[in-house]
Amino acid sequence: MARLVAAGSSVQGIAHTDELAYSLAGTNHHYGTPPNRAAPDRIPGGSSSGSASAVAHGTATIGLGTDTGGSIRVPAAYQGLFGIRTTHDLVPRDGLVPLAPTFDTVGWLTRDPDLLARVGDVLLPADADRPALGRESVFVVPELVGMADPDVAAAIAGWLPAEHDLVDRRLPDLPHWREAFVVLQAWEAWQEHGLRLRQRLDILGPDVRARFERARTITTEDADHARALLQDAREQIRDLVGGEVLALPAAPAVPPRLGPGLAARLQATREATLTLTCLAGIGGLPAITLPLRTADGLPCGVCLVAAPGHDRALLDLATKLCCGD
Numbered sequence: 515m516a517r518l519v520a521a522g523s524s525v526q527g528i529a530h531t532d533e534l535a536y537s538l539a540g541t542n543h544h545y546g547t548p549p550n551r552a553a554p555d556r557i558p559g560g561s562s563s564g565s566a567s568a569v570a571h572g573t574a575t576i577g578l579g580t581d582t583g584g585s586i587r588v589p590a591a592y593q594g595l596f597g598i599r600t601t602h603d604l605v606p607r608d609g610l611v612p613l614a615p616t617f618d619t620v621g622w623l624t625r626d627p628d629l630l631a632r633v634g635d636v637l638l639p640a641d642a643d644r645p646a647l648g649r650e651s652v653f654v655v656p657e658l659v660g661m662a663d664p665d666v667a668a669a670i671a672g673w674l675p676a677e678h679d680l681v682d683r684r685l686p687d688l689p690h691w692r693e694a695f696v697v698l699q700a701w702e703a704w705q706e707h708g709l710r711l712r713q714r715l716d717i718l719g720p721d722v723r724a725r726f727e728r729a730r731t732i733t734t735e736d737a738d739h740a741r742a743l744l745q746d747a748r749e750q751i752r753d754l755v756g757g758e759v760l761a762l763p764a765a766p767a768v769p770p771r772l773g774p775g776l777a778a779r780l781q782a783t784r785e786a787t788l789t790l791t792c793l794a795g796i797g798g799l800p801a802i803t804l805p806l807r808t809a810d811g812l813p814c815g816v817c818l819v820a821a822p823g824h825d826r827a828l829l830d831l832a833t834k835l836c837c838g839d
Contacts (some may be wrong), residue, residue: 515578521636526574529564533722534707535580535613537561538588538787539770539780543719547772552594552813556769557776559589562623566593569623576633577623581801582613583699584765584791586621590803591764591815596630596836597623598829601822602798605637614702616741617695617795627836630802631829638825645824647831651759652818653679661790662763665808670763670816673806675835678761683754688789691747694740695792700729701737721777744796751797755821759831763790764803764815793819800825802832 519525530545532538540563541547548567550558558567562579566589569577579586581599590597598621605620612618620637624630652675659667708730715723754760766786770779794801799822803815820828 517636518576518633523576526568529562529568529577531564531579531585532561533718534611534703535561535582535585536703536722536725538584538784538791539563539721540566540589540592541721541776541780543722550593550769552592553769555773556771556812557592557780559592559765559769561585562589562621566590566595566597566623569593569595569625575624575629579621579623580610580613581619581621581795582617583695583788583795586623587764587791587794587801587803587815587817588787590623590805591817592769592813594805594807594813595623595625595803596627596805596832597621597803598630598634598825599794599801600638600825601800604639604800604823604825612702612706614699615706616702617699619798627804627829627833631833634826634829641823641826644830645757645821645827647759647820647824647827648677649675649835650677650679651757651831652677652761653681653758654761655681655683655685655754657683657685658762658790661786662766663768665810665812666763666765666767666814669806669808669814670761673804673816674761679758681754687747687750690743691796692785692789692792694743694747695796696788697732697740698737698744700725701732701734701740704729704732721780747796748798751793751799752821755797755799755819757821757824759828760793760819762793762817762819764817766790768808768812768814790817798822800828802828804832804836
């Protein structure tokens with residue numbers, strides 16, 4: 515924040531998030547659901563929901579947030595914004611309220627790719643050995659794109675640069691990686707917040723309370739097992755990405771519609787979304803959401819994932835892809 519202020523930004527306000535940033539929906543039980551300008555009858559996505567809504571509605575030009583399991587990437591996709599989660603620990607996390615430190619990282623949202631990159635110029639360390647990432651660097655794994663609903667998959671297929679590559683890599687362990695991610699995230703969240711929540715879980719909204727109720731049952735042995743599995747997954751994910759750029763759905767579906775039965779629909783949506791978003795989180799990799807629209811005009815997004823430390827190069831590529839260079 516101080517760097518941005520020094521570079522000429524001003525603080526407009528503090529936005530709502532999901533409780534303790536432990537959700538991807540944006541439906542805060544206590545303060546209400548921030549509006550989604552891109553789809554007014556649908557959820558805004560979270561946990562950086564308020565920041566995304568402020569940017570989408572023009573109240574702010576830059577929305578700051580954190581991304582643990584998709585909390586920048588998902589609201590960007592749901593609200594037609596550009597958003598980046600940075601390489602783990604590349605941007606200092608001093609002063610942030612943690613959720614799961616193994617995965618927590620800093621991110622931001624904007625309405626255009628140029629500003630997204632300009633914020634990176636301020637917040638990211640200098641990159642003297644910036645790799646060249648061109649359109650030919652982009653590749654897709656059909657299995658991952660196939661996890662999206664047909665309308666989202668079609669939007670991504672229509673966006674992909676002609677030079678992109680196909681990598682027919684199978685990821686049979688991905689469901690286990692997601693579950694290990696969920697376990698370790700929950701265990702760390704309880705280590706961070708369990709002491710003060712132990713006798714006060716009833717103050718939380720039903721969805722976040724359910725996650726903390728599970729978190730309190732996870733043992734150290736469970737967490738150690740998940741950590742070991744994720745260490746192997748981390749190497750495989752980084753090997754898959756290599757020095758290229760993996761394109762995959764930022765979220766597998768358009769934002770769910772508000773209304774009856776939302777809680778049940780959100781749980782299914784969360785599991786499907788984490789299967790995709792956990793890849794960058796496990797790998798500690800930078801990831802950028804570029805906004806797209808389905809054939810019906812609903813917001814969705816494609817996510818570009820690069821090697822650790824390639825944040826500036828990824829921002830450069832995002833700008834080129836959006837500006838037609």
